[in-house]
Amino acid sequence: MTIQNVAFLGLGVMGYPMAGHLARADFTVTVFNRTPDKSVRWCDAYRGRRSETIAEAVSDADVVMMCVGDDNDVRSVATEALQAMKPGSVLIDHTTASATIARELFSKAREHDIDFLDAPVSGGQAGAENAALTVMAGGEAAVFNKVKPVIDSYARHSQLLGHAGSGQLAKMMNQICIAGIVQGLSEALHFGQRAGLDCNSVIDVISKGAAQSWQMENRAATMLKGEFDFGFAVDWMRKDLDIALQEARNNGSTLALTALVDQYYADVQKSGGGRWDTSSLLTRLD
Template identity: 70%
Template sequence: MTVQNVSFLGLGVMGYPMAGHLANAGYTVTVYNRTTAKAQAWCEEYAGHAAATVAEAVAQADIVFMCVGNDDDVRSVTAQVLQTLPSGATLVDHTTASAELARELEQTCAQQNIAFIDAPVSGGQAGAQNGQLTVMAGGDESAFAKVLPVINSYARHAQRLGPAGSGQLAKMMNQICIAGIVQGLAEALHFGQQAGLDCEQVIQVISKGAAQSWQMDNRATTMLANQYDFGFAVDWMRKDLSIALEEARRNGSTLALTALVDQYYADVQK
């Protein structure tokens, strides 16, 4: 079977350009966005059309993609999807959400013979726009194989990492790493400024060695310019760390640094 019809639900910062790449790649794209204006704007920019409801948007789809906010949003949108999505189709969720939700929705979808893939992304807004996202996926192997070429429209690298929820768990590992990196970098820059160093110059030197990180290469200058706007959405980061801490509570891991960083973000949010 060749995939023809795809739907994209949620045209936010991430979803809008992702859906655009699908259209550019030649798929027949139906989009849906809760706030209608964004869907209309999208239709003016890309080939494809907008549906008035989720149910209408997915009624003919082979694959449905979604990128909304949090667990509650995913659950609510999925309920609407399941009203009309044909048996045999696949639902791919790009939202960063809990692993538990992924396991739950895989079960629910299975009852209608629909495959569910959790597929959170990293790469930020720039990655979505340039079609250079990293996609971490969980779920059935053959279902993933079917969606992979389509996902590659906007991904530099997409990989299945295990059963349902594995994509979300991998994204949690990603965010835990970032929490440590960004906080270490923030403290180093704060320290350097207090010490009267030329931090730009120091970063140039130390980024050649064992202290190097993607964040240092790409964010240190921004952070120096305005130390408290961390160059990413603090609200999303807190949501993500909250999901990771919740999962850690369940699987018995100790995440002291992550818990502490999460509390710093509480201060930053104010």
């Protein structure tokens, strides 16, 4: 199948630039957002059209991408889209949601002769804006290979990791890793400040060794300045960690550190930092 017509449902901080990259790649793009003014702004910035309804947006699409809020949003939007999508088309969910909803939608899509991939992303707003996202996909290989050229419009790397739900499980692993790394970095910076060290200089040194991480490279400087009004919000991280912790209860895995850091993020929320970047864990220690 030659893919030309695509639809993007959900123009949040991730979806807005992702849909923009599709337009730049010369796909014929139709967008939908529950708040219409975002669709209007998107059409002012990019070549494409907007639809007033999900059904109108997806009816002629070869591939439909969605990036919304949580499981309930995913189920609501996807159910409406599947009713209007044409047979043989593909629905790709880029939302970070549960593996349960991914498996559910895979089965529902099959009933409509539509293919489905769960494909959460990592890289944050900057990754979306710079077409540098990492996409973790679950589904069938033939479907993934068919839509990979579309995904490549906004991703620097995408990979199929297994059957339906595998993409979401991989994203849970991603968030588990980040939670521990950010807490460790926060404690290191707190320790260094109390010890009277020039932490910027220390970070310059240790970032060249085994302690290096994306968080250290991209967040240490702003953490030391006390700047947290940007990036991936604590509220969103707690949603993601809750998904991971629920899955851990289902599969019998032990996530002691993740559960602890989740409670630390709850402390940040209580202090009014729900919309702060996840690196705001440092504020608990200060």
